[in-house]
């Protein structure tokens with residue numbers, strides 16, 4: 001089997017988020033998921049909510065030790081706005097929250113694991129959602145900048161890699177279009193405003209970061225889902241272009257070029273749903289682009305021109321211009337219902353190289369959620385997740401090819417280090433290098449954890465298919 005060598009100092013790590021790993025213990029402020037769970041447990045798989053998650057709030061020391069043991073050299077997590085800030089308007093800090101994040105950062109550094117800190121991972125404080133409509137409001141954008149400033153002030157001496165948002169398109173679609181996150185609204189016009197306000201929030205935070213003369217770097221993490229057209233017909237290709245403009249290039253173009261895609265603006269104008277924005281704001285977006293990019297990749301989009309009528313009772317949605325279809329013969333992760341298409345990682349890398357200034361970037365999430373992993377336990381109690389190792393090897397083989405051809409990729413993070421809580425899917429699908437037994441919270445390294453240790457020590461991966 002031939003070995004693929006990765007660049008020197010490559011990041012071999014993993015990603016999680018505050019709400020999905022920490023647990024809510026003694027926390028007064030609620031985010032939208034905490035609130036939703038308190039009010040409707042049936043919305044969550046097996047009625048499991050964010051209360052305990054993987055107990056990181058209490059077990060961060062032991063957990064970080066395990067991450068060291070499996071050779072990770074970097075970890076991304078997020079600060080919970082609700083945990084760190086007591087009063088969102090006066091920006092009064094929650095002392096326990098601040099102490100916790102300080103401890104986590106120190107512990108990571110002590111273990112020679114680079115901390116990558118994200119400021120927002122779907123977890124809008126409920127109070128701000130209720131009072132102002134969350135990202136619908138530009139006032140909330142200002143409060144977000146204030147919160148970010150506090151984080152930079154307190155942690156910027158040790159954290160050198162910051163991220164403004166994880167997957168900013170997700171709240172747009174999940175909260176305002178397709179009803180998979182609270183407040184379960186279908187309102188395309190609001191969705192467009194939320195998209196604009198989040199791009200603005202990211203740029204304003206970057207501006208603040210630079211004004212403060214922090215010596216680290218700041219980026220954004222986007223879930224890129226390339227839209228592959230069903231055919232080479234003009235109609236199918238146009239459908240895929242519009243899907244890309246809305247779901248991928250909206251944030252990619254603003255993050256890297258500081259402007260929205262022309263195709264997107266043209267369509268929104270034509271349909272009379274363009275955001276409410278000012279020239280001054282567009283200037284801020286233009287002037288505050290990212291230092292680096294994180295790419296979460298799980299699945300592609302398969303797109304065709306609409307064949308069925310668009311349900312106008314839903315009001316305006318970008319879906320009026322395209323439809324999804326199931327590509328015949330596609331490979332599926334049946335547990336998550338997502339297509340497995342590793343070639344897309346190469347296509348994404350080439351797109352960044354050729355069309356996005358070859359900016360430096362890393363894979364900030366890639367992973368395979370599997371249900372019922374206990375059935376793969378061996379007699380030593382270790383889950384033998386060879387399917388996950390194969391999944392990673394296959395994706396890394398495509399990534400390596402792109403790097404050989406000049407892609408500026410500096411790392412690979414998987415989702416996720418330790419099995420964690422996954423929003424409405426709760427603990428249905430497990431993604432970790434380390435398993436969690438929910439009732440006892442006992443954590444055990446899986447076979448893939450031993451695999452990544454070797455990869456990180458040697459900086460080599462066994463080529464897939466050879």
Ligand code: BG6
Pocket residue numbers: 017020166167223296336365369415421422423425429
């Ligand atoms: C990413 C998110 O979209 O995918 C994570 O950044 C999420 O928060 C992960 O957990 C896996 O998706 P899911 O829905 O299976 O948890």
